[in-house]
Amino acid sequence: MARRPAQRRPQAQRISVRFTEAIDALRRRLALGSEEWRALESAEGATATRAADEVLKAVTRDLLEAVLQAVEDGTTFEAFRADYDRIVTTHGWRSPRGAGWHAQLVYRMQTSLAFAAGRREQAERLEAARPGTTFGRLVTVGDHRVRHAHAQTHGIIRPIGDAYWQTHWPPNGFNCRCYVQVVTAVMMRSAGWDVTAPSEPAMKIAPDAGWGLRH
Incomplete structure (x- = not known):
């Protein structure tokens, strides 16, 4: 045996x-x-x-x-x-x-x-101090357990004050491990990142059923 x-x-x-x-x-x-x-x-x-x-x-x-x-x-x-x-x-x-x-x-x-709630409070405080300079980048952990819909939203960048974060600030489902990386305009230029356009297909992906509009 x-x-x-x-x-x-x-x-x-x-x-x-x-x-x-x-x-x-x-x-x-x-x-x-x-x-x-x-x-x-x-x-x-x-x-x-x-x-x-x-x-x-x-x-x-x-x-x-x-x-x-x-x-x-x-x-x-x-x-x-x-x-x-x-x-x-x-x-x-x-x-x-x-x-x-x-x-x-x-x-x-x-x-x-x-910690997600705390990170958002910190990000909003940074944005209030310097309006228009703080952004959120949606990040997954990148392993095989990440849900397909969540993987498609990896890398979305929107201003911290954008309405997108009212429904998509993680967790976006039960046991979701996604998080928001808080980045500045300077960091975005250095990394070559751009703000995700509202017309991008990934922007239309909703959180898991029962999640969203929680904040």
């Missing part, structure tokens, strides 16, 4: 900087109303009785607070995982797809959302 290859342990994911705007974004998410929390939970496929729904809301809030603590402290995923295990044990809840998968998902998605 062939031996099964040993599973590789995920490497520690450390948050390298204390990103004030990202922390603020997480704090705003903690201030959401109950209906908004229910919408967040339904995105993860949550179906439960009213009693179970209350447990899930408590778990979600506690996990988001743990992510906030991780961003504030610049800690690793392993430290968050310890908090994750404590939280779900305290509430007597478990993910149908397993703790390891769910912990990674929560950590990756919530930190990505927070």
Whole structure:
């Protein structure tokens, strides 16, 4: 019988900087109303009785607070995982797809959302200081897991204040790993980049269903 290859342990994911705007974004998410929390939970496929729904809301809030603590402290995923295990044990809840998968998902998605929101705030502040000099360049991670539609939008450049970013600032779908590279007019000239024309076919590609108009 062939031996099964040993599973590789995920490497520690450390948050390298204390990103004030990202922390603020997480704090705003903690201030959401109950209906908004229910919408967040339904995105993860949550179906439960009213009693179970209350447990899930408590778990979600506690996990988001743990992510906030991780961003504030610049800690690793392993430290968050310890908090994750404590939280779900305290509430007597478990993910149908397993703790390891769910912990990674929560950590990756919530930190990505927070850092994306923080990056946008920084970009808008740069544009306000020097109008017409700051642009966003949509970037994918470039591997085989990138969705075809997302790959087609790679490299789109639009002014930071453009309406395009109202619907297309990543994430643009569940577990989306795209991000916006903030560039200046000087950087664009140096790289030989041009602003993407509104008539370009890629500009017509919509975010995944259920995403967009979130900001």
